[in-house]
Structures are given as C-alpha cells and as structure tokens.
Amino acid sequence: MKTKAELIPECPVAATVQLIGNKWKLLVIRNLLQRPWRFNELQKDLKGISQKVLTDSLRSMEADGIITRTVYPEVPPRVEYALSELGASLKPILDAMRAWGESYRSSKQDGEN
Amino acid sequence: MKTKAELIPECPVAATVQLIGNKWKLLVIRNLLQRPWRFNELQKDLKGISQKVLTDSLRSMEADGIITRTVYPEVPPRVEYALSELGASLKPILDAMRAWGESYRSSKQDGEN
Numbered sequence: 675m676k677t678k679a680e681l682i683p684e685c686p687v688a689a690t691v692q693l694i695g696n697k698w699k700l701l702v703i704r705n706l707l708q709r710p711w712r713f714n715e716l717q718k719d720l721k722g723i724s725q726k727v728l729t730d731s732l733r734s735m736e737a738d739g740i741i742t743r744t745v746y747p748e749v750p751p752r753v754e755y756a757l758s759e760l761g762a763s764l765k766p767i768l769d770a771m772r773a774w775g776e777s778y779r780s781s782k783q784d785g786e787n
Numbered sequence: 788m789k790t791k792a793e794l795i796p797e798c799p800v801a802a803t804v805q806l807i808g809n810k811w812k813l814l815v816i817r818n819l820l821q822r823p824w825r826f827n828e829l830q831k832d833l834k835g836i837s838q839k840v841l842t843d844s845l846r847s848m849e850a851d852g853i854i855t856r857t858v859y860p861e862v863p864p865r866v867e868y869a870l871s872e873l874g875a876s877l878k879p880i881l882d883a884m885r886a887w888g889e890s891y892r893s894s895k896q897d898g899e900n
Contacts, residue, residue, distance in 0.1 A: 682895055686888025687817045687881060693891075695810035704800045763890070767883040768800060774880055775799025778806075778873070782795055 693738050694764065698723055698731045703761065704768055706741060710756035740764070806851050807877065811836055811844045816874065817881055819854060823869035853877070 682689045694700060701720055705711050711719075717728050732755060735741045740761035746752040757764075796802045807813060814833055818824055824832075830841050845868060848854045853874035859865040870877075 682892055685817075686885045686892055688814060689888035689892055690884040691810050691813050695808075695813050697804050697808035700804045700808050701801060704798075760891075760894075764887060767880065767887055770880040770883045771803040772799045774877060775802035777876070779795055779799060779802055781873075 690767070693735075693740065694767075696731070698727060699735060700768070700771070702728075702731060702735065702755075703740070703757070703764055706755060706757045706761065707765060707768060710744075710754040712752065712754055716755070735761070803880070806848075806853065807880075809844070811840060812848060813881070813884070815841075815844060815848065815868075816853070816870070816877055819868060819870045819874065820878060820881060823857075823867040825865065825867055829868070848874070 683692060694703065698720060702716060705716060705719060713728070713732070716732075717723060717725060720728065723731075732741065732743070736743050739758055742756050742758050744754050744756065746754070796805060807816065811833065815829060818829060818832060826841070826845070829845075830836060830838065833841065836844075845854065845856070849856050852871055855869050855871050857867050857869065859867070
C-alpha cells in the first residue's frame with residue numbers, strides 16, 4: 675500500500691495542482707486569507723457554488739491540512755473555517771494570481787476604449 | 788449584450804481563476820513554459836487526460852488568448868501549441884506554485900522519516 679507521501683506527484687507544480695488546482699478551492703483560500711469564515715458566509719459569497727461542492731471542497735482541504743474546522747459550542751453551534759499554517763503559506767500563489775488578474779483586467783479595459 | 792471585458796470578475800483573483808483555475812490548464816501552462824508542444828506529446832505527458840478534455844482545454848485557452856496554435860504545412864501537418872505573450876506572463880504564478888510544491892513535498896518526506 676502506498677503512503678500518502680508516495681502519492682504526491684514528483685513535479686512540484688503537479689503536487690500543488692493536486693491540492694488546490696480547482697476554481698472553488700482557490701476562491702475559498704482567497705477568502706480565508708482575510709479571516710475565518712462560516713459555511714453560510716462562504717456559500718453566499720461564492721456565487722454559483724452548490725452546498726455539496728462547497729462541503730466536498732472544505733472536507734478535502736481539511737483532509738489535506740490546508741484548513742481547520744472549529745466548532746464553537748454555542749446555540750446554534752458556530753462552525754468556522756480558517757487557514758492552517760500550511761494553508762496560509764499559499765499566500766504567495768494567491769498574491770501572484772491577484773497581480774496577474776489586475777494586469778489582465780487593466781489590459782482588457784484599455785482594449786475596450 | 789455584455790462585452791467580454793464586462794464578464795471578467797471584478798476581483799482580480801477570480802479573474803485569474805476564471806481563466807486558469809483548472810488542474811489541466813495549469814499543467815499545460817507548466818509544460819508550454821518550457822517550449823512549444825504538440826497535441827500528442829501533451830496527451831502522453833498529462834497522465835489521465837482524455838482527448839476531449841485536452842482539446843476543450845486548449846481551445847478555451849486559445850480563445851482566451853493564453854496560447855497560440857500553429858499549423859505547419861507538412862505531411863502530415865504538424866500542429867504546435869505555444870504560450871502567447873499573455874500566457875508567458877503567467878510564469879510568476881507557476882513559479883509560486885513550484886516553490887510551494889517543493890516545500891510541501893519536503894515537509895511530507897520529512898514526516899515519513
């Protein structure tokens with residue numbers, strides 16, 4: 675049986691893609707870089723995501739150690755998702771995506787004029 | 788009718804995710820950062836991708852101006868995919884993914900010992 679480490683692709687880009695190469699995961703990470711979020715807040719903010727896909731994405735990121743899930747014993751219980759230390763270390767990738775997106779948006783707006 | 792620029796998300800991260808927030812597109816970009824590739828080469832290298840998904844991914848990236856498709860009039864015709872200038876400008880994102888993946892792989896290997 676293969677251990678989890680053996681299942682990580684040898685190519686480091688592929689290893690990263692395996693964990694976060696997905697539209698919704700990237701947008702969840704973008705949000706959690708600001709602060710912890712609750713499930714319903716995330717679902718409201720990520721237009722078009724279904725409850726199932728958000729649940730699956732969060733579980734997968736929790737299993738991969740990218741996010742933490744904390745249940746606060748209130749009535750009703752409050753559940754918050756936050757980045758782990760590993761998840762927070764993804765910030766340079768999101769920063770590069772933000773910089774590229776800003777430049778891309780500007781170029782498209784210039785093209786309109 | 789909305790112009791294409793109006794369909795670009797306001798959030799720059801979301802704009803980037805809309806174009807390349809997809810496992811296979813990211814791996815194709817990784818490869819094209821090295822040199823131009825032919826369709827069959829890409830399909831062979833990207834283990835598990837179907838012909839349809841690779842075709843759709845390449846067409847979508849060509850429509851978005853990220854890659855170019857060049858047909859060389861040989862017998863049989865040779866078709867090569869390469870990054871456009873816009874596509875090549877994605878390099879910092881892939882560099883950040885490579886750096887993160889290297890660090891992640893190391894930490895998992897340490898964990899095994």
